[in-house]
Amino acid sequence: xxxxxxxxxxxxxxxxxxxxxxxxxxxxxxxxxxxxxxxxxxxxxxxxxxxxxxxxxxxxxxxxxxxxxxxxxxxxxxxxxxxxxxxxxxxxxxxxxxxxxxxxxxxxxxxxx
Amino acid sequence: xxxxxxxxxxxxxxxxxxxxxxxxxxxxxxxxxxxxxxxxxxxxxxxxxxxxxxxxxxxxxxxxxxxxxxxxxxxxxxxxxxxxxxxxxxxxxxxxxxxxxxxxxxxxxxxxxxxxx
Numbered sequence: 329x330x331x332x333x334x335x336x337x338x339x340x341x342x343x344x345x346x347x348x349x350x351x352x353x354x355x356x357x358x359x360x361x362x363x364x365x366x367x368x369x370x371x372x373x374x375x376x377x378x379x380x381x382x383x384x385x386x387x388x389x390x391x392x393x394x395x396x397x398x399x400x401x402x403x404x405x406x407x408x409x410x411x412x413x414x415x416x417x418x419x420x421x422x423x424x425x426x427x428x429x430x431x432x433x434x435x436x437x438x439x440x441x
Numbered sequence: 442x443x444x445x446x447x448x449x450x451x452x453x454x455x456x457x458x459x460x461x462x463x464x465x466x467x468x469x470x471x472x473x474x475x476x477x478x479x480x481x482x483x484x485x486x487x488x489x490x491x492x493x494x495x496x497x498x499x500x501x502x503x504x505x506x507x508x509x510x511x512x513x514x515x516x517x518x519x520x521x522x523x524x525x526x527x528x529x530x531x532x533x534x535x536x537x538x539x540x541x542x543x544x545x546x547x548x549x550x551x552x553x554x555x556x557x558x
Contacts, residue, residue: 332483360545371445372484372532372549379545417483421545428474428497429547431483 330355332418334432341408341439349403349435351392351418359420361385361394361401362429366415375403375416408439443467445550447533453556459521462531462553466514470537472496474547475508475518478530487531490516523557530554 335350353359363375363385376385381396390405401418418432446465454460466473471492476484487506489496492513501508505524510516520527531554534547 362545369551371551372534372547374546377546419483427545428486428489429484429545431485433481433483 330359330420330422330430332420332430332432334416334418334435336435338436338438341437343410343439343441344407345439347403347405347408347412347437349416349418349437351401351403351432353399353401353418353420355399355420355422357422358396359422361392362419362421363390363392363401363403364417364419364431366417366434368414372417408437410439410441413437413439445533445535445548447531447550447553449553450551451554451556453558454523456525456557457522459519460523460555461520462518462533462555464516464518464533464550466516466533466535467537467548470535470548471513472536473510473516474534475516476532476534478532478552480529484532487518520555523555525557528555528557 331354333352360379362377364372365375366372376387378385378394384393392401392403415434415436417434419429421427421429473490475487478484487501488498488508490510493510508518530552532552534549536547
């Protein structure tokens with residue numbers, strides 16, 4: 329079945345460092361891909377998304393490009409801030425709109441000043 | 442716009458006891474999901490409703506878990522009897538009108554944390 333694999337955490341960075349969190353997926357068709365973020369004490373919220381190959385999702389300085397040839401959707405940010413400390417989840421959704429998301433295990437990011 | 446509401450936020454019970462969690466989705470959202478998030482893992486779908494009908498409950502342990510959405514709005518997830526391995530955060534999410542349903546975005550509540558002793 330469909331699945332999502334994320335790099336193991338935790339990821340510990342200094343402020344202004346470059347961030348990459350790897351995500352690869354397995355799917356039978358052409359899924360939509362998502363990054364969700366969970367800040368401490370808060371619920372999961374959508375960070376960015378891409379619905380077809382070569383699309384780039386972006387939000388709050390974060391970017392991810394849907395790479396069909398490598399089945400990847402890596403999350404990047406050029407300069408992280410302390411406020412980016414959170415757990416990041418890669419997810420996919422295949423099929424018609426409203427189909428449930430399949431999540432990766434999550435990657436914890438800790439940014440120090 | 443009010444978000445997805447869940448209660449209780451925290452619950453501690455002994456094994457073999459029962460527990461119920463409540464979810465009120467965003468107004469107008471027809472689709473509601475319950476996910477289980479065990480510590481260190483990603484959320485796993487338990488059940489998906491479309492209005493008051495079940496779309497997918499293939500991963501719901503039906504011998505102990507049940508869920509209902511009688512009027513197509515609020516939903517309740519029940520566990521009876523609870524086991525130690527049920528300790529997790531239970532997340533409710535919804536989606537529905539407008540662009541969100543077409544993009545696949547789900548809106549999550551803050552979750553209900555269950556500890557089974």
